[in-house]
Amino acid sequence: MTPILEVKSVRKTFGGVVANGDVSxxxxxxxxxxxxxxxxxxxxxxxxxxxxxxxxxxGSIKFRGEEISRLRVPQIAxxxxxxxxxxxxxxxxxxxxxxxxxxxxxxxLAWRSMLARPSAAEVRxxxxxxQFVGLHTKRHLRAGDLSFGQQKxxxxxxxxxxxxxxxxxxxxxxxxxxTLINGLIERLRRINAELGITLLVIxxxxxxxxxxxxxxxxxxxxxxxxxxxxxxVKRDKRxxxxxxxxx
Amino acid sequence: xxxxxxxxAGLALAIAAPALIPGWRTQxxxxxxxxxxxxxxxxxxxxxxxxxxxxxxxxxxxxxxxxVVQRDLHLSYPATLAIGMAVGAVLAVAVAAILGSGMLGLxxxxxxxxxxxxxxxxxxxxxxxxxxGAGGGMVPPQYPGARGGRETFFYYLCLGLVIxxxxxxxxxxxxxxxxxxxxxxDDEDKAEAMGLWTTRYKTAAWCVSALFLGIAxxxxxxxxxxxxxxxxxxxGSTFGVWMVLMAILGGKGTLWGPVIGAVVxxxxxxxxxxxxxxxxxxxxxxxxxxxxxxxxxxxxxxxxEKWPEKFGHLVEETVPAEARG
Numbered sequence: 262m263t264p265i266l267e268v269k270s271v272r273k274t275f276g277g278v279v280a281n282g283d284v285s286x287x288x289x290x291x292x293x294x295x296x297x298x299x300x301x302x303x304x305x306x307x308x309x310x311x312x313x314x315x316x317x318x319x320g321s322i323k324f325r326g327e328e329i330s331r332l333r334v335p336q337i338a339x340x341x342x343x344x345x346x347x348x349x350x351x352x353x354x355x356x357x358x359x360x361x362x363x364x365x366x367x368x369x370l371a372w373r374s375m376l377a378r379p380s381a382a383e384v385r386x387x388x389x390x391x392q393f394v395g396l397h398t399k400r401h402l403r404a405g406d407l408s409f410g411q412q413k414x415x416x417x418x419x420x421x422x423x424x425x426x427x428x429x430x431x432x433x434x435x436x437x438x439x440t441l442i443n444g445l446i447e448r449l450r451r452i453n454a455e456l457g458i459t460l461l462v463i464x465x466x467x468x469x470x471x472x473x474x475x476x477x478x479x480x481x482x483x484x485x486x487x488x489x490x491x492x493x494v495k496r497d498k499r500x501x502x503x504x505x506x507x508x
Numbered sequence: 509x510x511x512x513x514x515x516x517a518g519l520a521l522a523i524a525a526p527a528l529i530p531g532w533r534t535q536x537x538x539x540x541x542x543x544x545x546x547x548x549x550x551x552x553x554x555x556x557x558x559x560x561x562x563x564x565x566x567x568x569x570x571x572x573x574x575x576v577v578q579r580d581l582h583l584s585y586p587a588t589l590a591i592g593m594a595v596g597a598v599l600a601v602a603v604a605a606i607l608g609s610g611m612l613g614l615x616x617x618x619x620x621x622x623x624x625x626x627x628x629x630x631x632x633x634x635x636x637x638x639x640x641g642a643g644g645g646m647v648p649p650q651y652p653g654a655r656g657g658r659e660t661f662f663y664y665l666c667l668g669l670v671i672x673x674x675x676x677x678x679x680x681x682x683x684x685x686x687x688x689x690x691x692x693x694d695d696e697d698k699a700e701a702m703g704l705w706t707t708r709y710k711t712a713a714w715c716v717s718a719l720f721l722g723i724a725x726x727x728x729x730x731x732x733x734x735x736x737x738x739x740x741x742x743x744g745s746t747f748g749v750w751m752v753l754m755a756i757l758g759g760k761g762t763l764w765g766p767v768i769g770a771v772v773x774x775x776x777x778x779x780x781x782x783x784x785x786x787x788x789x790x791x792x793x794x795x796x797x798x799x800x801x802x803x804x805x806x807x808x809x810x811x812x813e814k815w816p817e818k819f820g821h822l823v824e825e826t827v828p829a830e831a832r833g
Contacts, residue, residue: 274792314699338703350701352694354761355687363687367703370684375712405694423702 264323265290265427265459266311266342271320271330273310280306282483288427293460294454295474295491297467299504303483304463305347308429312335312344313337325426339367341426344365347463349412353405354454357396357415360404361387364419390418393448395441410437414445421452427459428452434469442451446473471495479503517539522667526660533659537731539774540666544724545671546758546766548717553752554760555686556713557693558612562623564748565630568741569603570596570722571729572634575646582744585652593726600722601715603755608711615696627744634737646735657762662731669727673720678763680716689713693761750777757799759806768807 266288273281280303288294298304309315311322313334322330324342332340352360362379369383376497379387391397394414399407404415413436420428433449446469452458464470470477471491479487479494481503487494494500526533545567552558574592581588607626614622635643651658680686689708691699701708729735739746750773758769776795778787803810812819 293627314701334697335700335703335705338701343703344701346698350695352691352698354694355654359687359690363684363691363699363700363704370688370704374684375688375709376680376683376685379687419702503646 264288265325266461267321267323268311269321269323271307271310271322272318273306273315274318274371279282279483281310282315284476284480284483284485286485286488288459288461290459291453291457292476293449293462293474295470295477296461296463296480297465297470297494297500298480298486302480302503304480305431306483307480308344308431308463311337311340311429327372338423343420343423343425343427344429345413345416345420345431347435349409349416351404351412351415353403353409353417355404356401357391357404357407358384358387358400360415360419361390361422364422364423364429365437366424374439387422390421392417393421395444405472410441413437417448421458422446423457424456425458430460430462434462434464434466442469449473467495526663530656530659533647533663534731535778537659537663537666539771540663540670541724541728542750542754542770542774543670543767544666544720545747546754546770547670547673547677548720548724549751550714550755550760550762550766551680551689551717554755554762554765555681555693556689556710558710559620559752560623560714561620561744561748561752562607562611562626563717563751564627564742564744565607566600566604566718566721567725567728567747568627568630568634568737568743570600570725571735571741572596572640572646572725573599573722574726575729575735576640578649579646585649588649589726589730593723596726597719597722600620600718600725601745604714604718605711608714609707612707612710612714614812627742627748631738631742633746634741640737641735643737645737645740647732648730648731648735651730662727665727666731669720674763674767676716676720681763685709685712690761753799754797756806757803759808759810759812762806762808765806765808772807 264287268284268286271281271284284307296304296307306315310317313329313332313336317330320330321328324337324340327340329337329340330344352363356374362383365383375398387399390398391400394417395409396414396418399411404412404475407415415435417430417433434445449460449462450473453460462470462474474491476487477488477491477494479497479500486503487497488498488499510766525536549560549563552560552563573596574589577592578588579596581591583591611619611622634640640646651661653661688699688704691704692706696706725741729740732740735741754769754773755766756769757773758767759765777792780791784791805813
């Protein structure tokens, strides 16, 4: 299986705080992998390192065989590696539909299409995606007026609009009501199966991550603590200790 | 439909104005320039979220460039004016591109403060540069036509510029360019994380703003008949501040807001100068305070909050089953 993302010995410190000590992980193309760990274990920092927000101190990050650890955020995004945020980031004063229309694949944002109008096909795709995340009736509402959970769904739709090869999802189900969560899991599976987008998911909801991911990495104190199939990780003594605070 | 009728009526009135109220032609020309100021400022300040206090630089550059062309090119008046306007526009855009590559890396308040120095610096430079008349200023050539023809000629030139500027903004905002700069305003980090070429869009936006301001400067230098480096060209404390106020008064980030704001502001300002002479600056200061306190979202923003249904559809809630009965 060819790896789409290879993280090798990544180290990131903020002053004296070691957020990621020596983290290595690999995600094969076309899979759904999970990333778990107690609060403050460095999961989100690792995401930020991968997409270029925090330049790493040492180590290597390869996306589709290409070294990306020295590239800047937009350059990495244009390679087809996107993330969503734990605290949602959407364009608050624009409507939901507009949020999607400006999230078109980067190739459609280059010089020659700078002055273009959104095409009928793009509008249709945007409406389909809003339907997909259940926000179609709210498409002309300002994104900033949506609830937190709805903003999370909108952000997911924006990421999909951009047709990435891989998505890093930071707690996609946080703040979403339990009945919607089942639908969301189903949607994430469909994204993976139908669109072939590789997913790496940070998740605190164990039921979600155990059901969704086929392989799980567990971080604690900035180090990789355990990895393996969901069932194995769930039984791992060290993982249980880390979550319950014995570590 | 009503909107179209209103627009046509307004345009007809604007075209007929010199014949109806000939005494007001120069005054109205200034009003039209104010609309260009507000529209071009709002492109950055309203639509892109970059509050620029340095846009006056492009205006001054256009004004000086045109005056120099008119002085040094020995051709007919219309020819030198046309070439002067073109050179002014090109130079203003070039300055915007150069400044933009440095300044637009600054965000929020840092950008605002950074641009504040630009206008002042430009004024000082111009008043020390002998080639453009230094502190003594410049005098653009006399309009050659018949008496009274000058005011009408420049009125229509200004009207043309306003229409072109407005149409350009409307066209830009309707497409991807408008969406991109709105995205930058709402969350620039997110826009970058989505792969947007943000620097490119930001610089392009400033260049568009500079293009129309450069032409406005070229025209206004000729209308005023005398170019003072600090009072006319790089007039940061008057035009430079007013363009910000007019856009805010009308409604930042809307297409019509700057137009409405410019008209209301200019009329109020002229009323103060006529009826409150001696106290006009106090009254203007008071007006600014009133604008900031009572119209923080502008006239159009306030209207949108009051009558949201007039500003397009917002929600399409499906009627709950029990309500349908």
